[in-house]
Amino acid sequence: MSNVTRKHTALPKAQILIEALPWLTRHRGKTVVVKFGGNAMIDDGLKAAFAQDIVFLHHAGLKPVVVHGGGPQISAALDRHGIVSEFKAGLRVTTEDAMDVVRMVLAGQVQRELVGLLNEHGPLAVGLTGEDAHTITATKHLPTIDGQSVDIGRVGEITAIDTGTIEALLADGRIPVVSSIARSQDDGHVYNVNADTAAAALAAALGAETLMVLTDVEGLYEDWPNSDEVISRLTASQLEKLLPELASGMVPKMEGCLHAVRNGVTTARVIDGRVQHSILLEIFTDEGIGTMVVPDDEEAGDAA
Numbered sequence: 001m002s003n004v005t006r007k008h009t010a011l012p013k014a015q016i017l018i019e020a021l022p023w024l025t026r027h028r029g030k031t032v033v034v035k036f037g038g039n040a041m042i043d044d045g046l047k048a049a050f051a052q053d054i055v056f057l058h059h060a061g062l063k064p065v066v067v068h069g070g071g072p073q074i075s076a077a078l079d080r081h082g083i084v085s086e087f088k089a090g091l092r093v094t095t096e097d098a099m100d101v102v103r104m105v106l107a108g109q110v111q112r113e114l115v116g117l118l119n120e121h122g123p124l125a126v127g128l129t130g131e132d133a134h135t136i137t138a139t140k141h142l143p144t145i146d147g148q149s150v151d152i153g154r155v156g157e158i159t160a161i162d163t164g165t166i167e168a169l170l171a172d173g174r175i176p177v178v179s180s181i182a183r184s185q186d187d188g189h190v191y192n193v194n195a196d197t198a199a200a201a202l203a204a205a206l207g208a209e210t211l212m213v214l215t216d217v218e219g220l221y222e223d224w225p226n227s228d229e230v231i232s233r234l235t236a237s238q239l240e241k242l243l244p245e246l247a248s249g250m251v252p253k254m255e256g257c258l259h260a261v262r263n264g265v266t267t268a269r270v271i272d273g274r275v276q277h278s279i280l281l282e283i284f285t286d287e288g289i290g291t292m293v294v295p296d297d298e299e300a301g302d303a304a
Helices: 003-019 021-027 044-059 071-080 096-119 164-171 195-206 236-245 250-262 278-284
Strands: 031-036 063-068 125-130 136-140 156-161 175-184 190-192 210-215 233-235 267-272 291-294
Touching: 003 021, 021 278, 031 044, 031 195, 044 063, 044 096, 044 175, 044 278, 063 096, 063 164, 063 195, 071 096, 096 125, 096 175, 096 190, 125 136, 125 164, 136 190, 136 195, 156 175, 156 195, 164 175, 164 195, 175 195, 195 210, 195 250, 210 250, 210 278, 233 236, 236 250, 236 291, 250 267, 250 291, 267 278
Parallel strands: 031 063, 031 210, 063 175, 125 175, 136 175, 210 267, 233 291
Antiparallel strands: 136 156, 175 190, 267 291
C-alpha cells in the first residue's frame, strides 16, 4: 500500500475519532445505565457488539451499569418446565414455581452469558441481582385491570434502591451487570420486576448522566402507524401527554425515561438495539439515533 493510499484510508478514521472528542470530554467520569433487551439479547452478532460498546464506554472513562431482563429466555425455560406463560396488563403472571424459573434464567443464564461476553475483554464485569446487598427492594405489585386490583403473583413494585454495591464496583473500575430481581420488603420472598422500570430506578438513584434503553424499534414514532418518522427529542411534559397513546410494550420503557429525567438523570434515550453499535452511535456522534427525553427545563436545546 502506497503512502498516499494509506493517508486516504486513515484520514476518515481520524475524523471519526475527532468527532467523538467533545462527547468524550462531556461524558468522562459520568455514569450511564444501559437496559439490555430485545433482539440484541438473542442475536449473537448484536450481543458481541453490545459487549464491545459497553467495554468501549468503560475504557473511554464512562461508568456503564448494565440492567437486563430476559423475556424470551424466561418463556422458553417455562415451556421446558411445562409452565404456561400468561400476561396481564403487560406483565408476566409469576407464580411461585414460575419465580424459581425466572430467578434461575436471569441470574444463572442471561446474566452469566453477558458477564462472560464482557469479560472476554478483561476482568471487568461483575454480576449481581437486585437481591444482593439490598440493591433493589420491592413489594407486591397489584395492577388495576378494568377497575379491579389483580393478583399476578410474584411481580414486584420497587420501593427502595441501595446503590452501595454498584458504586463500590464502579469505584473499583468494574462493570456491574444487574438482573431485575428484587428482594421483598415484607415477606422474605423475591420478586420479578420489570427490567425497564429497574433500570430507570437505578439510573435515578445513581444520579446517572444517561439512561439508555435498547428496543426493537427505531425510537418513539411521531404518528404510528400512519408515519414512521421518529421523534428525535422531547421533554418530560411532552412525553407525559403521549403516554396514554403508546403501544403497551413501549409504556414501561417511556415511563422509565420519564421517571429518570424527573429524578435527576440528564437525558434518557430509547435506541434501536437491532443496529450494531447503536450505543456508540448515540453517545459519540452528532446525529444520535433514537428518541431522547430531556427534563422540562432543557427546552433551550443544550442537552443534545
